Amino acid sequence: MNKDVIIACDFNSKEALFAFLDKFTDKKPFLKIGMELFYAEGPAIVREIKARGHKIFLDLKLHDIPNTVEKAMAVLSSLDVDLCNVHAGGTIAMMEAALKGLTRPDGTRPLLIAVTQLTSTDEERMHRDLLIPDSLEDVVRHYAQNAKKAGLDGVVCSPLEARLVKEACGEAFLTVTPGVRFADGDAGDQVRITTPAKARQIGSDYIVVGRPITQAADPVLAYERCVAEFLGGNKA
Numbered sequence: 001m002n003k004d005v006i007i008a009c010d011f012n013s014k015e016a017l018f019a020f021l022d023k024f025t026d027k028k029p030f031l032k033i034g035m036e037l038f039y040a041e042g043p044a045i046v047r048e049i050k051a052r053g054h055k056i057f058l059d060l061k062l063h064d065i066p067n068t069v070e071k072a073m074a075v076l077s078s079l080d081v082d083l084c085n086v087h088a089g090g091t092i093a094m095m096e097a098a099l100k101g102l103t104r105p106d107g108t109r110p111l112l113i114a115v116t117q118l119t120s121t122d123e124e125r126m127h128r129d130l131l132i133p134d135s136l137e138d139v140v141r142h143y144a145q146n147a148k149k150a151g152l153d154g155v156v157c158s159p160l161e162a163r164l165v166k167e168a169c170g171e172a173f174l175t176v177t178p179g180v181r182f183a184d185g186d187a188g189d190q191v192r193i194t195t196p197a198k199a200r201q202i203g204s205d206y207i208v209v210g211r212p213i214t215q216a217a218d219p220v221l222a223y224e225r226c227v228a229e230f231l232g233g234n235k236a
């Protein structure tokens with residue numbers, strides 16, 4: 001299992017992104033590109049970042065009818081990203097279609113994971129707005145099991161749910177977790193947070209970290225600290 005830190009590149013232009021990346025002179029961190037940058041700059045931004053030697057998690061969270069998702073995934077696969085995602089709420093049929101679209105003629109494909117429930121959705125909202133009466137934990141477990149049934153490689157979830165997902169779907173099933181903060185850092189708008197070291201202990205394979213690195217006075221130092229705490233066994 002390749003555990004790693006993924007930097008959430010929530011920038012609104014490629015100038016802002018490259019000003020940030022230029023600080024990393026001798027490192028090629030794994031990067032997450034989300035809707036903001038992808039919609040602002042288009043697929044060319046993915047090719048440019050790949051050409052610079054970075055791995056890419058393209059976080060577009062597809063959720064549509066299976067045929068549309070299958071076709072869209074075929075396009076993303078040709079961009080040669082390393083990791084991409086869909087919403088598990090799109091059903092097992094949609095996730096199977098996504099996997100089919102993503103698989104290239106030679107049988108290779110990027111890793112595919114599913115969002116269980118967004119960490120911005122709390123249990124009360126899930127009951128009230130979505131009319132899902134079960135507990136949030138049961139829904140996360142069930143959606144993760146659906147993703148596994150569909151053949152996906154893992155899920156995006158809160159680091160606090162990583163153990164529950166591993167117990168339900170096995171150790172090899174990937175957990176990719178945002179909501180990570182340094183013990184002495186600012187939480188911002190994240191609520192269910194934990195530190196890099198704790199995320200590793202609970203079972204995260206990849207932590208997605210944005211503002212604690214992108215907004216740091218020294219982003220390279222903050223990235224190195226994050227890697228050391230997550231991979232190096234340092235206490236946070």
Ligand code: C5P
Nearest residue numbers: 008118119178179190208209210211212
């Ligand atoms: O800046 P911060 O570390 O909070 O960034 C976390 C990143 O992970 C953002 O890009 C955010 O959109 C994303 N994310 C999240 N919670 C989810 C899914 C994605 O924070 N459930």
